[in-house]
Amino acid sequence: xxxxxxxxxxxxxxxxxxxxxxxxxxxxxxxxxxxxxxxxxxxxxxxxxxxxxxxxxxxxxxxxxxxxxxxxxxxxxxxxxxxxxxxxxxxxxxxxxxxxxxxxxxxxxxxxxxxx
Amino acid sequence: xxxxxxxxxxxxxxxxxxxxxxxxxxxxxxxxxxxxxxxxxxxxxxxxxxxxxxxxxxxxxxxxxxxxxxxxxxxxxxxxxxxxxxxxxxxxxxxxxxxxxxxxxxxxxxxxxxxx
Numbered sequence: 001x002x003x004x005x006x007x008x009x010x011x012x013x014x015x016x017x018x019x020x021x022x023x024x025x026x027x028x029x030x031x032x033x034x035x036x037x038x039x040x041x042x043x044x045x046x047x048x049x050x051x052x053x054x055x056x057x058x059x060x061x062x063x064x065x066x067x068x069x070x071x072x073x074x075x076x077x078x079x080x081x082x083x084x085x086x087x088x089x090x091x092x093x094x095x096x097x098x099x100x101x102x103x104x105x106x107x108x109x110x111x112x113x114x115x116x
Numbered sequence: 117x118x119x120x121x122x123x124x125x126x127x128x129x130x131x132x133x134x135x136x137x138x139x140x141x142x143x144x145x146x147x148x149x150x151x152x153x154x155x156x157x158x159x160x161x162x163x164x165x166x167x168x169x170x171x172x173x174x175x176x177x178x179x180x181x182x183x184x185x186x187x188x189x190x191x192x193x194x195x196x197x198x199x200x201x202x203x204x205x206x207x208x209x210x211x212x213x214x215x216x217x218x219x220x221x222x223x224x225x226x227x228x229x230x231x232x
Contacts, residue, residue: 031217032217034217034219034220038159042225043223043224044207044220044222045222046219046220049217049219091159093159093161095161095220097217102216102217102218103149103211104163104166107160107161107162109159109160110159110160
């Protein structure tokens with residue numbers, strides 16, 4: 001149990017376009033989802049925390065207008081990278097937790113974004 | 117703010133040997149969780165082991181065990197009888213005691229290679 005999926009697993013786009021990444025909890029209700037960014041050979045850096053039905057809380061230094069996060073249901077959160085540029089190329093990972101089980105985060109398999 | 121430090125960027129051992137990965141952290145909190153996550157080449161984050169700070173007994177999971185020294189703020193991971201499949205990046209992570217969802221703070225990671 002406690003499976004989290006991400007779609008797409010990889011995406012290549014042209015500079016200036018927007019890209020949407022989906023994060024789904026397949027067998028539980030994810031009251032909270034987290035979005036991380038990981039550069040090659042580096043650690044995971046939290047971008048934002050989203051609670052179902054509320055606005056996301058962004059970490060310091062993360063542009064909320066560039067990285068739009070929506071958590072409209074208990075099983076789906078989306079991250080939209082608007083007007084993507086090559087420096088946005090990275091590995092994006094989501095995780096999810098549920099009420100009463102906050103000490104455990106279940107991670108998705110990640111999405112590799114390459115902006116040309 | 118909490119910080120997590122992993123001082124060993126890379127380690128390499130022979131199969132079947134025992135290896136210990138180091139982690140230190142800084143916090144003013146008294147109650148929290150500590151985690152070790154594994155990220156194999158697939159880049160899927162996998163929870164290896166978890167320790168609650170209020171528990172004095174060190175957590176163990178089969179070949180994986182921790183040495184938790186709360187006063188020293190140290191949390192090392194020991195892998196016994198290492199296997200080729202243990203080759204991965206290992207991240208130490210900190211989480212404040214959940215009152216609602218809390219974020220994970222990751223260390224820089226240690227790249228572990230198990231040689232045949």
